[in-house]
Amino acid sequence: MKARLADIATQAGVSEATVSRVLNSKPGVADDTRRAVLTALDVLGYERPARLRRRSAGxxxxxxxxxxxxxxxxxxxxxxxxxxxxxxxxxxxxxxxxxxxxxxxxxxxxxxxxxxxxxxxxxxxxxxxxxxxxxxxxxxxxxxxxxxxxxxxxxxxxxxxDEAVAVELAIGHLASLRHTAIGLAVGPERYVPTARKIAGFRRGLAVRFGVEDADAWIERSLFSVEGGQAAAGALWERGATAIVCGSDLMALGAVRAARERGLRVPQDVSVVGYDDSPLVAFTDPPLTTVRQxxxxxxxxxxxxxxxxxxxxxxxxxxxxxxxxxxxxxxxxxxxxxxx
Amino acid sequence: MKARLADIATQAGVSEATVSRVLNSKPGVADDTRRAVLTALDVLGYERPARLRRRSAGxxxxxxxxxxxxxxxxxxxxxxxxxxxxxxxxxxxxxxxxxxxxxxxxxxxxxxxxxxxxxxxxxxxxxxxxxxxxxxxxxxxxxxxxxxxxxxxxxxxxxxxDEAVAVELAIGHLASLRHTAIGLAVGPERYVPTARKIAGFRRGLAVRFGVEDADAWIERSLFSVEGGQAAAGALWERGATAIVCGSDLMALGAVRAARERGLRVPQDVSVVGYDDSPLVAFTDPPLTTVRQxxxxxxxxxxxxxxxxxxxxxxxxxxxxxxxxxxxxxxxxxxxxxxx
DNA sequence: GGGATCGTCCGAAATGTTTTGCGTGAGCCG
DNA sequence: CGGCTCACGCAAAACATTTCGGACGATCCC
Incomplete structure (x- = not known):
């Protein structure tokens, strides 16, 4: 037999109305009364609405x-x-x-x-x-x-x-190595982190090199190795000597794209990753990256x-x-x- | 405003009674009618009772x-x-x-x-x-x-x-490269996979090289990079020219231990990993490994x-x-x- | 083949349950 | 002590479920 509001009301010594109010988290019920009703609920094994189910211990x-x-x-x-x-x-x-x-x-x-x-x-x-x-x-x-x-x-x-700063750090590092043709390989722009990286990239290029239109140096792709490979491929073709990537996986793709074209990393071109995910210290070459x-x-x-x-x-x-x-x-x- | 039974009934072109029957999984409703009601439910955004929720089942x-x-x-x-x-x-x-x-x-x-x-x-x-x-x-x-x-x-x-076969495959490969001083770096022996790798290693050494007591060539450590580094270190010191590792992580540790000793991989010593986990194709050197x-x-x-x-x-x-x-x-x- | 019988499905209405509008009394504060 | 607010119960309204019976079709029997 299912317990009804009336049973709970009896158990808790209140009216059905009050039980209903508690069940629906309505205002107008004193805390003590509310607690009493909730207790009665458990005593009778009434199934609480998910809304006020006791948060399972952590x-x-x-x-x-x-x-x-x-x-x-x-x-x-x-x-x-x-x-x-x-x-x-x-x-x-x-x-x-x-x-x-x-x-x-x-x-x-x-x-x-x-x-x-x-x-x-x-x-x-x-x-x-x-x-x-x-x-x-x-x-x-x-x-x-x-x-x-x-x-x-x-x-x-x-x-x-701070994605923007991450890209600016990477650009700063590359600039100090005298790179000037720097590309950005990132994921789809609708993602906030990507949008921020792009903003950071634009600002970095503007501040360091006075480049106003960075668009030609930005490639949007997927976050994967293959995405990085594709995006970087386009940038290498365009004459980039360094690429800042949206993720370490993309950076590995960028390295692969470079080698496909006979470019050595880091002698001919440079690649900067992002995340410093585990194991990238063991890659070939060990990735320079921006650590989250x-x-x-x-x-x-x-x-x-x-x-x-x-x-x-x-x-x-x-x-x-x-x-x-x-x-x-x-x-x-x-x-x-x-x- | 919340949808009521009446609304759903109208939407589905049935009576409230039928909607109620569907909601409570009561018998006496044709399948087609039931489906129609469920559709109306979703159309109007009525929250289904947990019992007939589509997904949470499994x-x-x-x-x-x-x-x-x-x-x-x-x-x-x-x-x-x-x-x-x-x-x-x-x-x-x-x-x-x-x-x-x-x-x-x-x-x-x-x-x-x-x-x-x-x-x-x-x-x-x-x-x-x-x-x-x-x-x-x-x-x-x-x-x-x-x-x-x-x-x-x-x-x-x-x-x-098949862990035993994995190790034997690795030994076979190393033997074909004319390695004879082959070590095994694995995790704690109480783990079944480790025990099986050790058994495979013993058998492999016995079959290929007639080594009866392989114990000196087995190092038990932890599954991590550091564990591999420690175990491999001991084996390199002992004159191993190749090490089979219990995991790719350990293999990376083995490579590191080799380099610490001025040994080049693979010119001076060889390392075989286990798992073929993602990214090990990108490591330096790309790991030869046994793929699960x-x-x-x-x-x-x-x-x-x-x-x-x-x-x-x-x-x-x-x-x-x-x-x-x-x-x-x-x-x-x-x-x-x-x- | 025609009618009786049965079973299924569903709607109307009865019945049961929950929610809500409203009023009352208790307590608090000035 | 009066005015105010708040918590709660009463009862009515809203809503949900169940019962009951009719429509329809399939099957069976004559």
Missing amino acids: LVGLMLPELDNPIFPAFAQVIERALAHHGYTPVLCTQTPGGVTEDDYTELLLERGVSGIVFVSGLHSDSGADLSRYLRLVDRGLPIVFVNGFAPGVDAPFISS AVQAMGAAAVRALLDEIGGGRAPRTELIYRPELVVRASTGPAPDIGR | LVGLMLPELDNPIFPAFAQVIERALAHHGYTPVLCTQTPGGVTEDDYTELLLERGVSGIVFVSGLHSDSGADLSRYLRLVDRGLPIVFVNGFAPGVDAPFISS AVQAMGAAAVRALLDEIGGGRAPRTELIYRPELVVRASTGPAPDIGR
């Missing part, structure tokens, strides 16, 4: 776009460790092409009553995506935190790496989330982490003769 | 030991894709040192009512671990599948890569699990996948003069 969703790019497992590790350290249990959700979507996972996490969700490079980093999904989460009072991306108007903490402060960003994301979960209010300004240049062996002095 | 846990070794994200991707393709939703659980344990995660998944769990290199691969945890799962009738490891007595499908059939194994694991979930009974024999040698540039002919 479950936290961790949303990642994929695992191919090693920076994402790296983020996952850091964030998981931080969460576990605070007694929370991370649930990793990674999307697969044509598979489970971010919304599916969000729905799932919501149903399971997670205490919060960390979005890493999710749809919030896609400027073309509909943000109402996030507004709905905020409305429901679910703590969420965003890493690497920006969703204007969503009332939540944002943690990002993965550790610090992950820790900050967790701190902000736990703040929110604890009822506090983490700062709403986008926390921007400054990346740092890691010089290895994929960059070298510009060749003497312009090609 | 949750499947996916247990991984870590994400540092890129072979694990690779497995995760493959298995996730296969699960999603069959309408299941994977939930990734990765342990962190000192954090959430496999048992914690199992408990969590059980509570959430998953349909099954895939264990990749979990405690079942640790011969010292207590297997009762798995027996309990089997008793509860929860479908589980194990990848890369073997837990004797647990009534579940096992999918493994990740794709096939992941697909098989999912197939077996879905079989079990569907009430069938997947075969209980351990499915052994044969790995294949991928020759790149970390192996070369043995140096002419024995060192």
